[in-house]
Amino acid sequence: MSARDHTAAGPRTLEARNLVKDFRLRNGLKFSTLHAVKDVSFTLQAGRTIALVGESGSGKSTIARMLARLETPTSGQILLDGTPAGSRGREVAAYRGDVQMVFQDPFASLNPFHSIAHHLERPLRIHNPGISSDEVRRRVLELLDRVRLTPTDKMAQRRPHELSGGQRQRVAIARALAPGAQFIIADEPVSMLDVSIRLGVLNLLAQLQREDHLGVLYITHDLATARHFSDEILVMYRGDIVERGPADTVILDPQHDYTRTLLGAAPDPERIGMLRDEVRAAVTKENA
Amino acid sequence: MTEAVLTVRDVSIEYEVDPPVKAVREVSLTLHRGEILGLAGESGCGKSTLAYGINRLLKPPALMTAGGIVFHDRSGEDIDVVGLADEELRRFRWDKVSMVFQGAMNSLNPVINVRAQLFDVFTTHRPGMSKRDKQRRSEELLELVGVDPKRLSSFPHELSGGMRQRVMIAMALALDPQVMIMDEPTTALDVVVQRGIIREIMRLREKLGFAVVFITHDLPMLIEISDRIAVMLQGEIVESGTAADIYRDPQHEYTKKLLSSFPSLRGDRGDFVRTGHQPISATPAQGGAA
Numbered sequence: 001m002s003a004r005d006h007t008a009a010g011p012r013t014l015e016a017r018n019l020v021k022d023f024r025l026r027n028g029l030k031f032s033t034l035h036a037v038k039d040v041s042f043t044l045q046a047g048r049t050i051a052l053v054g055e056s057g058s059g060k061s062t063i064a065r066m067l068a069r070l071e072t073p074t075s076g077q078i079l080l081d082g083t084p085a086g087s088r089g090r091e092v093a094a095y096r097g098d099v100q101m102v103f104q105d106p107f108a109s110l111n112p113f114h115s116i117a118h119h120l121e122r123p124l125r126i127h128n129p130g131i132s133s134d135e136v137r138r139r140v141l142e143l144l145d146r147v148r149l150t151p152t153d154k155m156a157q158r159r160p161h162e163l164s165g166g167q168r169q170r171v172a173i174a175r176a177l178a179p180g181a182q183f184i185i186a187d188e189p190v191s192m193l194d195v196s197i198r199l200g201v202l203n204l205l206a207q208l209q210r211e212d213h214l215g216v217l218y219i220t221h222d223l224a225t226a227r228h229f230s231d232e233i234l235v236m237y238r239g240d241i242v243e244r245g246p247a248d249t250v251i252l253d254p255q256h257d258y259t260r261t262l263l264g265a266a267p268d269p270e271r272i273g274m275l276r277d278e279v280r281a282a283v284t285k286e287n288a
Numbered sequence: 289m290t291e292a293v294l295t296v297r298d299v300s301i302e303y304e305v306d307p308p309v310k311a312v313r314e315v316s317l318t319l320h321r322g323e324i325l326g327l328a329g330e331s332g333c334g335k336s337t338l339a340y341g342i343n344r345l346l347k348p349p350a351l352m353t354a355g356g357i358v359f360h361d362r363s364g365e366d367i368d369v370v371g372l373a374d375e376e377l378r379r380f381r382w383d384k385v386s387m388v389f390q391g392a393m394n395s396l397n398p399v400i401n402v403r404a405q406l407f408d409v410f411t412t413h414r415p416g417m418s419k420r421d422k423q424r425r426s427e428e429l430l431e432l433v434g435v436d437p438k439r440l441s442s443f444p445h446e447l448s449g450g451m452r453q454r455v456m457i458a459m460a461l462a463l464d465p466q467v468m469i470m471d472e473p474t475t476a477l478d479v480v481v482q483r484g485i486i487r488e489i490m491r492l493r494e495k496l497g498f499a500v501v502f503i504t505h506d507l508p509m510l511i512e513i514s515d516r517i518a519v520m521l522q523g524e525i526v527e528s529g530t531a532a533d534i535y536r537d538p539q540h541e542y543t544k545k546l547l548s549s550f551p552s553l554r555g556d557r558g559d560f561v562r563t564g565h566q567p568i569s570a571t572p573a574q575g576g577a578a
Binding site: 055056194195196198199221223224225227228251252261262263264265266267268269270271272273274275276279280282283 | 330331478479480481482483486487490491494495505506507508509511512513531532535545546547548549550551552553554555
């Protein structure tokens, strides 16, 4: 895959330039505008991970949906390798061959009617017209093997309800890789999974990233995994990026007040009993 | 803190389906007055089933097959929860042991306002209470949990998720219970809001002195707030101890596994993702420069 991840100018890039998204809200006869994303720019390089963190409603998922071309930006551009991504059917299809999304809920993102093989065959056939059935079959098994769903021939026949949450999310990752995507947008990929399998899925994603030199946009509200999993962190608050920088710098030396609030709210077992003592002191003071 | 308020002894709960599912296996717990007991475990480990069992809320096919639950009242009287029949059980619930359910967003009645739902508690449990007293007590409760008493006239959909959760806690506090069971009370909420609610729960506990059974899968959070923690796996409590012991010196493999599932926010990177199985030279950052 190494030939594909570089253009003549250097590593491949996915760039968001001055992205804005407004939603028009209706309340009775009155209309108002919600500025979901206000002028956001960043560049994702192949092989690197950017984490987008923030609370619900901060606009993280809207950015993901715009990058996956599920939502049209109000203004601003999305550039793939420096070229603006087109909006016509064929251009969008080509774009999706390079940029794919992994959704939050693996229970909702797979069709219960179809087998696992079908979920992987579709993108293979759509993005490689004229491919032989034998070749499709071979690639499906290869994809399942890459996401460690073995034995692959048995797994291919199964339907989503026969798999656990973690296994389903692996299928979703395999499906995103099927078109040969170079960029993966992962919108809270592990937040619906049980805690003890989250790291396994993240580790798998990291390993696939190394193998294929993928660029990953990791959207999460979990600061700890954001720090360990990413090169760079962007902190979003009400549609704005309020802080950005290398992962360790943002977490260990936060500059913006909101980043500090977020960090203060994250559970930290090191602060054992501190909240209790703090509250106790406050109550004693109140009573005095 | 040493006096027990709730003793659970060898409780087993089965789902009578085919084949039967043993959801809770011979679990014993002691909850002391005024303490926070954390119950940690993943989906399907039986933690919610146990909580429902303690409050006698199990519905068929779930059935408590063995064990005893004794509630030690403030008055010194011991109540055998398993033996309670209809009317006694109705009086016991919510008055002595109240519960905050998972997904508070959806446990309020959407078609009546907050006042009606709070009044309902008093109408059922304090039949003689005058309307003025109910109003006064309801306002007091909302103030206690940090919600503007004007919100009594609001309907659930007019409140944010955090406010709904606070209203649920106010309802659970209404009869001044001695034990509150909280089943994932903050899981659906945002981290910042979650923090506010937890602080509120801890503050109320200091003020009112109730004991809490706090159920969640978020072990780091439990370690931060609990006095004692019990870890559940496949219906059994595999380890229990003080929060400090569980954190600093976990004994059971599963506890260790759960702890290692949460990478440290500020500490070393350890053996986590980016430096995992591959040698350093294969990390993407450096590969990109090559």
